[in-house]
Amino acid sequence: MDTRIRFIGEIRDDYEITEFTEIGQYLYKIARKDNVTNFLETGASTGGSGRCIATGLQDTTGKLYTFEASKTRYQSLVNNLRGLPVIAYNESSVLTKGISSYYQVDSDEFAACNQTFEKLLQNIKFDACFLDSINLCQSLELQMVLCVKIRHILMHEPDHKCPGYDSLLLKNGYQLIKASRDEINRTEGRIAARHCQPLWVHYKFTGFPFSGCL
Secondary structure, three states: OOHHHOOOOOOOOOOOOOOOOHHHHHHHHHHOOOOOOEEEEEOOOOOHHHHHHHHHHOOOOOEEEEEOOEHHHHHHHHHHOOOOOEEEEOOOOOOOOOHHHHHOOOHHHEOOOOOHHHHHHHHOOOOEEEEOOOOOOHHHHHHHHHHOOOOEEEEEOHHHHOOOHHHHHHHOOEEEEEEEEOOEOOOOOOEOOHHHOOEEEEEEEOOOOOOOOO
């Protein structure tokens, strides 16, 4: 394990991705690939997954562009990604209503969408993305990244955040590379409780849409 990956800040919930998780290590390896330069992330939380990605990019010319709408979590995110090749945005990735209601907090906690996510997709060629936002956003994010054919699409908890994600990816020429559930405790590397084993997937663009029965 690259010791630079270490999560250095407060772990705010059981679903935070850290260097102990399988998806954290997997993101690190994807980011280290020679053909991966620009990496896009949503739902960054306090920077666990971003630290894994950005550490993988550190020995390359690559850069991570990451989004977190919560103002409180964004401050922790900036601290956790300090010194790494990252541009972090404190705003929602897409235009949507109800984020504050979803989290049951005051609406002032969340920054609005300035359409930066959409503008980045139009102006930068991304080689990989990691979609980890809430179910109010992930489906629209997936549709947007599919339009620009990002080579590697990774998603966290898509089974309940983005219904139909698998058939949509297949129809758009993507092949499933890996699907797994994180069974490792985020802080100590031990087996986690069953309710803390979220699904994650990796699809790669092949250009050959699935034409059979789903």
